[in-house]
Amino acid sequence: MSHLKRDHGLKRHQGPDHTAPYPVSRLGAPVDLVDTAREIQEAHRAVGNRTHAKLSVIVQQIRALQEQARSVLEADRQDMELHRARCNFQRRPGAVYHLYRRDDGERYFSMLAPDEWRHGPPHAFEGSYRLEADLSWTPLEALDDAGDPDETEATVRRLMADPLHHPSE
Secondary structure, rough: OOOOOOOEEEEOOOHHHHOOOOOOOOOOOOOOOOHHHHHHHHHHHHHHHHHHHHHHHHHHHHHHHHHHHHHHHHHHHHHHHHHHHOOOOOOOOOOOOEEOOOOOOOOEEOOOHHHHHHOOOOOOEEEEEEOOOOOEEHHHHHHHHHHHHHHHHHHHHHHHOOOOOOOOO
């Protein structure tokens, strides 16, 4: 601030014009309080829009995580219900078991599918499930929808060998 000189209580710039903190030439852009206020308002609007956009993305992510949590809890509830079903043999991961319901409401697993019974299943068939290594249950229909595991594995290996390879080629 060595270039500023006091004149009747006001500080005036003393030095080369290009070092002045404000325009000192009549050719310089006029500094108008309205223009400054407009710039501040535009900056405020831009920052507000950016903040709103970021918060909107976070809200969407929170909702997606909440839905994921609901799905995990529902799958856990279904798995526990299946584990409570009566079973007169040792369950082994990787095997498919068939769930039936007796007239009294008791659910039980059988190794026989509905079409393997000589005179049809003795009780109401509820579904077929594969016991997974993590002791979760996968409905047989979901396995059919997932496609051939060997084909999936082959595609994964091709992608790992050539990251630019596209499965549709």
